[in-house]
Amino acid sequence: MSEAQDTGADASADESRRSVTAVLSRHWKLAVLAAAGFATVAATTTFAAVSHRETAAGARQATAPVDGKGLPAGGGDSGGKGGEGKGDHGKGGKGGHDKGGKGDGKKHGQKYGHHGDADATHVECDPNDLIANLVDLNAERGGxxxxxxxxxxxxxxxxxxxxxxxxxxxxxxxxxxxxxxxxxxxxxxxxxxxxxxxxxxxxxxxxxxxxxxxxxxxxxxxxxxxxxxxxxxxxxxxxxxxxxxxxxxxxxxxxxxxxxxxxxxxxxxxxxxxxxxxxxxxxxxxxxxxxxxxxxxxxxxxxxxxxxxxxxxxxxxxxxxxxxxxxxxxxxxxxxxxxxxxxxxxxxxxxxxxxxxxxxxxxxxxxxxxxxxxxxxxxxxxxxxxxxxxxxxxxxxxxxxxxxxxxxxxxxxxxxxxxxxxxxxxxxxxxxxxxxxxxxxxxxxxxxxxxxxxxxxxxxxxxxxxxxxxxxxxxxxxxDNVPTNCQATGTNPVPNCFG
Structure with a gap:
């Protein structure tokens, strides 16, 4: 086998291992959430916290984005390229949930700065993502x-x-x-x-x-x-x-x-x-x-x-x-x-x-x-x-x-x-x-x-x-108090008070 072929085979094997690792990591995190009592729906949902149609003035609804085919943008567990940092939560792609990739870091598990905080994690407009991140940070000694x-x-x-x-x-x-x-x-x-x-x-x-x-x-x-x-x-x-x-x-x-x-x-x-x-x-x-x-x-x-x-x-x-x-x-x-x-x-x-x-x-x-x-x-x-x-x-x-x-x-x-x-x-x-x-x-x-x-x-x-x-x-x-400034008589006088 040539050196180029050998390098290509190693790269293919590494990519396969990364995919398997990402899937296992995904399943492991779901198992942790389930053990903690937060997973209420198998595989895709980690907590029964939704934001459906309740809104507040000036607030965005915490609902998952969808593409033209009615599928979650970024590909869910299918990988995908992640677009402009809109990577999936599954197998990694670019900007994926577990690996980070080359996206802009706006997904769960990706580190990006906020007001100079280089290690801050951006949370999606999704209560499930907020909960998952809090579980992670409790396990990871904070953040x-x-x-x-x-x-x-x-x-x-x-x-x-x-x-x-x-x-x-x-x-x-x-x-x-x-x-x-x-x-x-x-x-x-x-x-x-x-x-x-x-x-x-x-x-x-x-x-x-x-x-x-x-x-x-x-x-x-x-x-x-x-x-x-x-x-x-x-x-x-x-x-x-x-x-x-x-x-x-x-x-x-x-x-x-x-x-x-x-x-x-x-x-x-x-x-x-x-x-x-x-x-x-x-x-x-x-x-x-x-x-x-x-x-x-x-x-x-x-x-x-x-x-x-x-x-x-x-x-x-x-x-x-x-x-x-x-x-x-x-x-x-x-x-x-x-x-x-x-x-x-x-x-x-x-x-x-x-x-x-x-x-x-x-x-x-x-x-x-x-x-x-x-x-x-x-x-x-x-x-x-x-x-x-x-x-x-x-x-x-x-x-x-x-x-x-x-x-x-x-x-x-x-x-x-x-x-x-x-x-x-x-x-x-x-x-x-x-x-x-x-x-x-x-x-x-x-x-x-x-x-x-x-x-x-x-x-x-x-x-x-x-x-x-x-x-x-x-x-x-x-x-200038009415009807009097202090008691006119009594056994409890107020010093320097007249009338």
């Missing part, structure tokens, strides 16, 4: 995915209350304007679960319609386990929900470390923490909007609920949220901090804007136009130590209770400090109600360089009604 631009990925199947495989490795998903949603007529499940050791980063993505209907369920959109991490950047979580009876975290349930930046959590529902329930975890929210979230109106607490962890909200808007106590934020235990943020137009039974049972810090912020119905504290309900620094509290209303701006019920060991702040134009208009600006039921309040002006209540005092202890430092002004 990065780029979703199809503006694609709508609709999930229908439910495994362990999840619509996607649990995240157990460091995985980054560049959403590229895409949306991931639960099918309206599908089973109830959340979208993502970040397990122990999982580190999920999401950007430029919308997550919607995650739903858990059973009592005791957690995290309608995303659940983060202890020792798990979640990072959201330009992400929207919208209309996710948990059962309103004993089920928390309508959008997110966090036991790990969650960071939210440039994102929006809106119209989510749950018993406690309609937007985020933080259980002994760390939650940081920056440059984001928490708006229109609804907790159980009978026994639910706030859009953001802190249960023994830490919450820090910075440069963010908390608005139009509803809860039984604490419309925007309820600090049940742990430490919560609000900085350079606006807490406005929220509603609750008590503490229309914020209610705290533990340490609270509010700095350089605005608390305005919040409402408490009958539990006191249109803007703030303070039941433990708090520092309110350089903050404006105005336009808040306690409709049928005391403390239009602030209601204080704490102890001498856990004082409340107002520093460089303005408490003005708040109201407690209900019959017999008082403390239009501040109502102190119990405990110690220190006013330092603070103004309490223009507040109104039905009975005195309209400015500061004191049943505890008030101390003052620096320039304190308590003026």
């Amino acid at each position: 990065e995915l780029v979703l199809a631009k503006d694609c709508l990925y609709t999930l229908t199947a439910n495994q362990d209350d999840n619509g996607l495989p649990e995240i157990t490795q460091p995985i980054t998903i560049h959403g590229n304007g895409a949306t991931i949603q639960r099918a309206a007529n599908g089973d109830d499940f959340r979208i993502f679960e970040v397990g122990v050791g999982g580190d999920l980063k999401l950007s430029h993505l919308t997550i919607t319609r995650g739903k858990l209907s059973s009592q005791g369920s957690e995290g309608g959109g995303i659940r983060v386990a202890a020792a798990g991490r979640l990072d959201l950047d330009h992400v929207t979580l919208d209309r996710n929900s948990t059962n309103l009876e004993n089920s928390d975290g309508g959008a997110i349930y966090n036991q790990g470390i969650t960071t939210i930046r440039h994102s929006t959590l809106s119209k989510n529902t749950g018993e406690d923490g309609a937007a985020v329930y933080n259980e002994e975890g760390k939650l940081e929210i920056t440059d984001s909007k928490i708006t229109g979230n609804i907790s159980d109106p009978n026994d639910g607490y706030a859009a953001l609920f802190n249960d023994g962890g830490t919450i820090k909200v910075k440069k963010s808007l908390l608005s139009y949220n509803y809860g039984n106590a604490g419309g925007a934020l309820y600090n049940a235990s742990g430490v919560s901090e609000v900085e350079k943020s606006a807490v406005v137009h929220n509603f609750a039974y008590g503490g229309g804007g914020i209610y705290t049972d533990d340490s609270l810090y509010v700095r350089d912020s605005t608390i305005a136009y919040n409402t408490a119905s009958s539990g006191g504290g249109g803007g703030l309900g303070l039941n433990n130590a708090a520092v309110i620094d350089n903050t404006k509290i105005y336009g808040n209303v306690a409709t049928d209770s005391d403390g239009g701006g602030v209601y204080v019920f704490t102890s001498d060991d856990n004082p409340v400090v107002f520093r460089n702040s303005k408490i003005h134009d708040n109201q407690a208009p209900g019959n017999g109600q008082s403390g239009g600006g501040i109502y102190i039921d119990n405990g110690t309040v220190n006013l330092t360089d603070t103004k309490v002006t223009g507040n109104i209540s039905d009975e005195e005092a309209g400015g500061v009604h004191n049943e505890g202890t008030v101390t003052t430092n620096g320039k304190v002004r308590i003026i």
